[in-house]
Amino acid sequence: MPATLDMALVAALDDERVDWRYKAMAPAFWGMTVAEVRDRRPRLSQLPTPLMTLSRPALDHNRDTVARWCAERRFELAPHGKTTMAPQLWAEQLEAGAWAITVANLAQLGVARAYGVSRTMVANSVISPLALHWIADEQQAYPDIEIWVWADSVRTVELMDEALNTRALQCGAAPAVHVLVERGGVGGRTGARDLATSVRVARAVAASPHLVLGGVAGYEGALAHDFDEQSLQVVRAYLRDVVEVHEQLVAAGLYDDAVPPVVTAGGSAFFDVVGEVLGPLVDTGTRVVLRSGAYVTHDDGFYRDISPLGARPRTSGPALRAALHAWVRVTSQPEPGLALFDAGKRDLPFDEGLPEVQLRRPRASGDSPVPLDGVTVTAVNDQLGFLSFDPNGAPPVRIGDELRLGLSHPCTAFDKWTLVPVIDDPDVNDPVVVDLVRTWF
Incomplete structure (x- = not known):
């Protein structure tokens, strides 16, 4: 039989009040419960940068794809909970038929037991x-x-x-x-x-x-x-x-x-x-x-390249989709060919490859997202990231621009965020926040 957890305890996460402890939340939402924030369906533009988000369609697709892959082969699935340390996501994996949740140490086992796994x-x-x-x-x-x-x-x-x-x-x-x-x-x-x-x-x-x-x-x-x-x-x-x-x-x-x-x-x-x-x-x-474990979010780096259901598939089934994205703001352009943004090692994973620049968010109402080529993340400090581009051409970014980054390695992404907004579509002009996922690291 699949494992179970205490859904009442998971549901109780909705009652937690957000405040300055959660860097994903803007001051306008401080004092509200998670449920109140979610019910307001805020837009991405109402949240501060830096920010990491999850894509709801990609999460659902990845969860169901691997559950189906295992079921077709009569395998059990015990997803590695350490990837996300998010009981809400564990609950979804168990609902999809997971036999157990895997953890790595006593502290993580304590979280699992606290939520009744x-x-x-x-x-x-x-x-x-x-x-x-x-x-x-x-x-x-x-x-x-x-x-x-x-x-x-x-x-x-x-x-x-x-x-x-x-x-x-x-x-x-x-x-x-x-x-x-x-x-x-x-x-x-x-x-x-x-x-x-x-x-x-x-x-x-x-x-x-x-x-x-x-x-x-x-x-x-x-x-x-x-x-x-x-x-x-x-x-x-x-x-x-x-x-x-x-x-x-x-x-x-x-x-x-x-x-x-x-x-x-x-x-x-x-x-x-x-x-x-x-x-x-x-x-x-x-x-x-x-x-x-990492399949549930996949990524735009290590797992995109090596997963059996990644960019170069080695098994049958739909390709997994990257559910993780970072949203950052350009804060400085001190010299030609260089810009810096407001996220670093404390916000973004970097151990299995640096983030990749994917698009620029609309600069004005009515604009559309613009894919960015030729702009590369070359380094991250504690709180800043470095962008490199052709110093001889027109700069592709300017101070104040918001960028979407693809991330590599889910296991070192979640531990940097205690509350992760889930959005309806990372490709639209101004995505809607449809949920908030609490992590326990």
């Missing part, structure tokens, strides 16, 4: 006794929830078992924690680097009275950053290693026959290869879980 996967090892005690308490208080964690060494399992045993002695037994054995790849991130280690970890989990061996996990995205054939072969070989661990655990009889084992992989860059290699496991009764 019933099944959560922590895509990391959890070895802090404080974190494990809290997980045990949470499971004891809410016996129907599921919290899944990863382990890549016997030492990790020992630390988990010790902490959970201590808590059981103090407070009584709690439902066991589901553990996935993490298989890593050479040059990748965490994860056991060979089959023998993976099996030893699984045996240690199976032997613990406080843990349940749930399956095998992996992450292929750290092993390649393009999609030439050599990179795809590296990803395929790694995913075959993940499958090999799972098959060994089946052969050893380490799984509980009453519970379908989970094999999970998949960021937003190579989910086509995950489908290719892990797909056959579905016919064996295995639950194959994709954990993509």
Whole structure:
């Protein structure tokens, strides 16, 4: 069954009052609730720059496209909630059939539980006794929830078992924690680097009275950053290693026959290869879980170029659409060929490529947006961005112009905004704000 969350708590976000704490909101809206702002359907021109927005049509399209892609292959989807840390968007993904929400650490798990997410996967090892005690308490208080964690060494399992045993002695037994054995790849991130280690970890989990061996996990995205054939072969070989661990655990009889084992992989860059290699496991009764997160907004940079449903598709289905945009204002033209705008590293992602200039908003009523070519973002400081263009021609921008930027890498965009306006159409003269999304970082 898909996971659930507490929709009443999500709805209660409408009652939050906006003020100076939310840089997306103009002073004219300070003191209003989120619902009151939304009901006024303000225009983009009524919000200050710098600003980041989400496109409602693109969000809907991306969410439904990947949900359908998984359903057609009988995969489960546990989208990585860390991308947005927005319970409103998690609720939409769960409503579309997501099996769980994936997070990366205790703080993010705390947000998920605060909003009542019933099944959560922590895509990391959890070895802090404080974190494990809290997980045990949470499971004891809410016996129907599921919290899944990863382990890549016997030492990790020992630390988990010790902490959970201590808590059981103090407070009584709690439902066991589901553990996935993490298989890593050479040059990748965490994860056991060979089959023998993976099996030893699984045996240690199976032997613990406080843990349940749930399956095998992996992450292929750290092993390649393009999609030439050599990179795809590296990803395929790694995913075959993940499958090999799972098959060994089946052969050893380490799984509980009453519970379908989970094999999970998949960021937003190579989910086509995950489908290719892990797909056959579905016919064996295995639950194959994709954990993509960035797909929900896609982008105008890294994922546009590498996604299987990006600019150069590698799988069937509609192309994903960029839902993220920044809106900035030109504030200075100190020399020919140079202009600066009012957003920097504290407002815009820059780790997977700098923003790209897309269009200039209308300068006067009745004008239309103007696509801009030959204008490039060359750098960002803390609060300023640098535009470069031909110093010998007529300047394509002037002080006061508002520009739309395409962004690269959703995972480092959302953490810069606590409240994100959702607009009806980023291509029209003056988009309408149709919602506000609250993030928790």
